[in-house]
Amino acid sequence: MGKNTRCLIKARDLIKRFQPDHVVMEDPNGAKARRGVRVCVLLARLDAEAVRHGVPVAKISRAQVYRQFSMFGVGSKDDIAAAVAAMLPQLAARLPKRRRIWESEHSAIGVFEAAALAITFYALDAGARRSKSDHSV
Structure with a gap:
């Protein structure tokens, strides 16, 4: 069984178990995206799986994450x-x-990337709600 298949099975189980309001994922076609073919295929299949379960999918680009965190003076994943x-x-x-330039990325960085995507999603969603309420006055 390949990596993508294992990931899809795990994602399906998590969606069924937790019934999320949204699935938030990196936009592999967005600005600053650097994903290989296998991961792009996986993300497309995860998107389809979430939609099949009636869960909306939000795709956040790396550029959106960097913009959201720019107030903290960020310049890197670290x-x-x-x-x-x-x-x-x-x-x-x-x-x-x-991370030093000659070191590989620490395995825990993915947890922080996922949290940054979620924070960005909620910040963008809150901004959209504020914008809608501003226009409805």
Whole structure:
């Protein structure tokens, strides 16, 4: 069984178990996206799986995440991870040390990327709600 199949089975189980309001994922076609073919295929299949279960999918680009976190002076994934840890102290203990250019990315950075996507989603959603209420006055 391949990686994508294992991920899809796990995602299907999580969707059934937690019945989320939304599935938030990185937009593989968005600005600053650097995903390989396998991951792009996986994201498309995850999107279809969520829709099949009636769960709306929100795609957030890396550029949107960087814009959202720009108020914290971020310039890298490490900076975003530190900002997420400051917002969510429960994750602070998992914050990896800053990566040196010759080191590979720490496995825990994915947790911070996922949290940054969620934070960006909620910030954009709140901004859209504010904008709608401003126009309805």
